Amino acid sequence: MTYRIFSFTVLQAVLSTMLTLILGLPGAFILARTAFRGKSLIRAAIIVPFVLPSIAVVVGFMRMFGAYGLIDSLIMSVTGSSESVFNLASGLTGIVLAHALYNIPIVILMVSASLERLSPEIEESAEILGATALQRLIRIIIPHIASSILAATLMVFLFCFLSLPIVLALGQGSFSTLEVRIWTVFRGFNYVEASALVLLQSIVTISVAYAYVQSSRLTEIIPTTTASIKTVHFGSLSAEKRTAVLIYVIILVIICIGPIASVIHTAVYDPIRGEYTLRGLMNLFRVGTGGGLTPLINSLVYAGLSTLFAIAMGLPLAYARKSRTRVVPPLASVATVFPLGISSITLAYGLMTMVAIPLRLSLNPWPLIVIAQSIIGLPFTTRSLEIAFSKIDQDLIDSAEILGANVLQRFFFVELPLLTPGLIVGASFAFAMAIGEMSATLFIALPQNITLAVAIYEYLGVRKLVEASSAALVLILICFVMFIVIQRLSEASGGGRL
Numbered sequence: 048m049t050y051r052i053f054s055f056t057v058l059q060a061v062l063s064t065m066l067t068l069i070l071g072l073p074g075a076f077i078l079a080r081t082a083f084r085g086k087s088l089i090r091a092a093i094i095v096p097f098v099l100p101s102i103a104v105v106v107g108f109m110r111m112f113g114a115y116g117l118i119d120s121l122i123m124s125v126t127g128s129s130e131s132v133f134n135l136a137s138g139l140t141g142i143v144l145a146h147a148l149y150n151i152p153i154v155i156l157m158v159s160a161s162l163e164r165l166s167p168e169i170e171e172s173a174e175i176l177g178a179t180a181l182q183r184l185i186r187i188i189i190p191h192i193a194s195s196i197l198a199a200t201l202m203v204f205l206f207c208f209l210s211l212p213i214v215l216a217l218g219q220g221s222f223s224t225l226e227v228r229i230w231t232v233f234r235g236f237n238y239v240e241a242s243a244l245v246l247l248q249s250i251v252t253i254s255v256a257y258a259y260v261q262s263s264r265l266t267e268i269i270p271t272t273t274a275s276i277k278t279v280h281f282g283s284l285s286a287e288k289r290t291a292v293l294i295y296v297i298i299l300v301i302i303c304i305g306p307i308a309s310v311i312h313t314a315v316y317d318p319i320r321g322e323y324t325l326r327g328l329m330n331l332f333r334v335g336t337g338g339g340l341t342p343l344i345n346s347l348v349y350a351g352l353s354t355l356f357a358i359a360m361g362l363p364l365a366y367a368r369k370s371r372t373r374v375v376p377p378l379a380s381v382a383t384v385f386p387l388g389i390s391s392i393t394l395a396y397g398l399m400t401m402v403a404i405p406l407r408l409s410l411n412p413w414p415l416i417v418i419a420q421s422i423i424g425l426p427f428t429t430r431s432l433e434i435a436f437s438k439i440d441q442d443l444i445d446s447a448e449i450l451g452a453n454v455l456q457r458f459f460f461v462e463l464p465l466l467t468p469g470l471i472v473g474a475s476f477a478f479a480m481a482i483g484e485m486s487a488t489l490f491i492a493l494p495q496n497i498t499l500a501v502a503i504y505e506y507l508g509v510r511k512l513v514e515a516s517s518a519a520l521v522l523i524l525i526c527f528v529m530f531i532v533i534q535r536l537s538e539a540s541g542g543g544r545l
Contacts, residue, residue, distance in 0.1 A: 049240075053247065056224040059139060059214075060207040063146035067203050068196075070147055071154030074299055077292055078155060079162035083281035089296060091534070096303050097152040098530045100483025102212040102503045103519040107306025108145045109136045109216070109507075110313045110516065117309050120318070141217035146210060148302055150203045157202075161195035162188070194262055201259040205252060209390040211486040212500075216507055226392045230490055233396060245393050256388030307523060313516035327517030337511075339518055341495070342502040346522075349413065349488075349498060350481035353420035357428040357477035358470065360421065365432035366458075383429045386422050391486035394419050399491060413496050416488050420481035427480065428473040435469020436462070468536045479529035483522050 078090060096104055110116045113136030115123075122133050135144055165188065173183050211226040223231070225248045233241045281289065316323050331339040367379035386394070398415045402408065408415060439462055447457045485500035492501060499518050506515035 049244070049247075052223050052225060052228050055222065056208060056226075059142055059146075059222075059224065060204050062139075063143045063150070063207040064200055064204045066143055066147040067150045067154055068200065070299075070302075071151045071199075072158060072196075073295055074151070074155040075158035075162060077295065079159040080278055081281055081284075081292060082278045089300065092300055093155055093303055094152045095307065095527070095530070096149055098479060099307075099526050100485065100500055100519075100522050101149060101210070102216070102485045102500050103310065103483065103522045103526075104149050104306060105145060105213055105216045106313075106503060106507070106515050106519040107308075107310045108141070108148060110309035110318075110512070111306045112136045112144065113141075115318050117305070117312070137217055137219060139222065142210075142214055142222065145213045145217055146203075146207045148306070149213070150206055151299075151303070153203055153206075154196075154199045157195050157199040158192055161192040165191050198259055198262040201255055201262060205255045205259065205387070208255070209248075209252060209392075211392060211489075212504065216504065226390060226486065229392050229396060233399075233490070238400070241396060245396055248390060249388075249393055252390060252393075253388040256384065259387070260384055310516050310519050310523060313512055314520045315513075317513050319510070319512065324513060327513035327515075330514045331517060331521065337514075339499065339502060339514065342497050342499045342518070343521065345413075345496060346482050346498040346500070349416050349420060350478050352417045353424065353481040354474050354477040356417065356421035357424045357481075358432075358474055360425055361428040361432050361473055361477075364425075364429045365436055368429075368433050369436055383426055387426050391419065391423060391484065392490055394422060395487040395490035398487075403491075410493070411496070412491050412493065415491050416496060416498075419487035419491065420484050421477070423484055423487065424477035424480040427476040431473035431476055432466065432469050435466045435472075438469075439465050472533050472536050475529040475532045479526045482525055 074093065078086065078093075112118060112134075114131040114134040116133075116136065119131050119133040123129070123131070126132065135141060169187055173187055178186070208224075209226060210224070211230070214222060214224050214227055218227070225244055229241050229244045229248070232244070281292065284292065314327050315325065317326070330337070331343055334340050364379045364383050367375050368383070370376050370379075395415075398419060399409075399412070402418075403412050403415055443461055443465075444457055447461045452460065482498075483500055485498075485504065488496075488498050489501050489504065492498070497505070499522060503515045503518045503522075506512075506518065
């Protein structure tokens with residue numbers, strides 16, 4: 048049983064990673080090397096799925112590519128069929144495609160960033176010496192971006208290996224990964240098997256996370272200025288290349304934006320009854336069994352508290368990362384990166400067995416949900432604060448020290464005001480990740496503790512598509528606002544690679 052589950056976990060992660068690379072690498076080259084109108088808008092549209100909660104992506108994916116979804120309904124109307132003829136949102140196919148949709152932005156952004164750091168003089172020298180386009184690709188470009196491709200591959204594999212909402216919703220009980228199995232056996236009070244599976248999973252994820260950190264260090268090259276990047280204007284491409292680029296961009300935008308449009312449509316249209324309705328939106332304000340108000344309030348409260356905790360933990364960690372001692376920065380780095388190597392289910396299992404049972408929090412475990420969400424968002428929050436710290440002019444701090452300011456005075460009166468954009472970005476990351484978090488919350492929560500993300504999963508289980516889409520729409524809007532805040536403040540402060 049364990050071998051079969053482990054094999055399927057690895058298989059679906061490998062297939063998902065391969066498909067993500069196949070779909071994402073052309074986009075990275077197009078965004079990095081082609082100049083065209085609306086490029087920034089296309090880039091933002093591609094990023095959108097990754098900043099959304101995975102369960103919201105599942106809802107959109109099912110309504111776009113699933114049975115009786117938008118594509119299926121269109122085909123049925125054209126062919127005159129009364130039965131579903133198109134369904135890519137179930138089984139292994141659905142799991143792999145949904146993972147690819149969710150993770151394409153990782154490949155595009157990481158690889159395109161590496162391409163943009165390649166000095167054009169190197170390629171121009173090779174071209175002068177007679178190197179063909181293929182030779183330049185093989186001998187110059189690919190070696191330069193190899194480390195970023197490796198880092199993107201490892202990150203995508205890690206996310207797919209640890210995926211729970213997508214496998215639960217699209218696997219329909221027929222497919223089980225380590226995450227799903229741990230959750231299942233814990234609910235059956237089989238703590239021995241759960242512990243063994245947690246150990247097995249942790250060995251794999253920590254190893255992959257360590258490899259990712261090592262590969263990421265290879266990509267930390269001083270970036271060149273945007274003006275020096277070698278780009279080709281879309282209009283100067285041959286007709287065949289223009290057509291290929293245009294088709295790829297259109298398909299990519301449909302893949303990324305289509306599911307979101309499907310969520311918006313299904314929030315006000317019941318595909319089962321074939322009628323427009325506000326039932327799903329009204330359900331968000333209904334109290335009681337099946338109502339969405341309590342999960343919505345829980346989501347906002349838990350996300351708000353976890354954001355405060357993430358900032359409270361991230362500030363000292365980011366401050367410690369810039370310490371000049373030998374011991375402190377590595378320890379802070381380990382503490383920051385460690386959550387990336389631990390799955391949400393493993394974290395929730397540890398909190399339930401090590402904290403909830405001894406402290407008797409099993410009857411109302413909401414503090415554990417807040418702790419779990421805080422830890423999950425900690426790496427991104429800390430990284431945002433670390434970037435903000437790196438942009439502070441050291442001369443200002445030295446001047447304050449010369450004028451007699453102590454450590455606390457320098458921090459509160461000099462550094463903290465300058466950290467405000469980074470604090471807002473870090474808080475936005477923490478809030479967006481917390482409000483959309485499902486795996487750990489599903490593991491820990493009792494009925495009175497469920498959040499909107501967990502409620503969406505429950506709605507899908509009983510085919511309440513309108514209610515699920517309406518709840519997903521709320522999460523999408525919240526996360527989109529957080530995304531806009533992050534983008535604006537990052538651009539205003541000069542950016543920084545998370």
